[in-house]
Amino acid sequence: MVQVIQVPNHVDNFDPILEARRIWRERGWTEADLGMALVTSIARVDQINMKKIESNLRPLKLTFARFELLRLLSFTRKGSLPLSRVGNLLQVHPTSVTNAVDRLEAQHFVERTAHATDRRMTLVNILPAGREIVETATEILNREVFANTGLDASTGEQLLHLLTSLRAASGDFSH
Template sequence: MPPRKPLPFDPIAEARRQWTAHGWGETADGMAAITSLMRAQQIVLGRVDEVLRPFELTFARYEVLMLLLFSREGRLPLNRIGVRLQVHPTSVTSAVDRLETRGHVRRIPHPTDRRAILAEITDEGRTTALAATEKLNGTVFADLGLPEGGIDTLVGLLNEMRRTAGDF
């Protein structure tokens, strides 16, 4: 998809102005903040998807691989993956299904709990996770387009928002 031409104005600033003009001035700042956050998420997700596409990964599947890569033994119960990634069990099952189909993980029985299944990263999964990480580090994570100190400020603000919402 060819890059789109930038707009000659900031549509979120215009929405904020309209919000105020229509009598919702007390919430215009919040609307602009949420809309900006959502648009930033779209931009970042687009960049991440572009990098992960050649690896046939989504960000959710990449997160599962990295969680397994960072785990002590390279394997975790499916329910623990869901808790750590803060996603519904169905999402974990779907991600693990896709990763298993690609040969990146395998399901194995839990050694002490017959009711639990573990997802275990394979050598192929390790190789893919590390290659994807190298590409993400070089093309996405290294330059978010923020000024000096902006990343720390952004992470701090988002952490506060998440904490206030009961995320942790």
């Protein structure tokens, strides 16, 4: 009996990033070859992570962007925030917030309400159905994605530390 092994198309016989780095070196770009490999590796890992997350969220009719917004709201005392504050905290463009809130409102997971004193602002307020779905989604992501990183705990902590250094170096947060 012959064993048939299914190999996904995207799996190739070598590491494309290592290969690219070899070419960079070959051309004498030795100031940049490591940085190129780092940036490319991070992009690729992110792509893999996001694909896993989105596929787990799809049955709930949520995307990661909308999940993050619901998660953020569920952590606030009042369950509501000004749109501008959402954009700040999630590091996304104001128009993206408007867009996400539009969709979540259509799903009846949130509603827009007026700010008590500043009429320039609009608040987004999480609704019971939103709280319910975000709890379910978090359980699923914790179990199916976040609990299985492929690294042991101490290696993971080491990686987290390096990534935090990188973000600090880019001024991602005050330190």
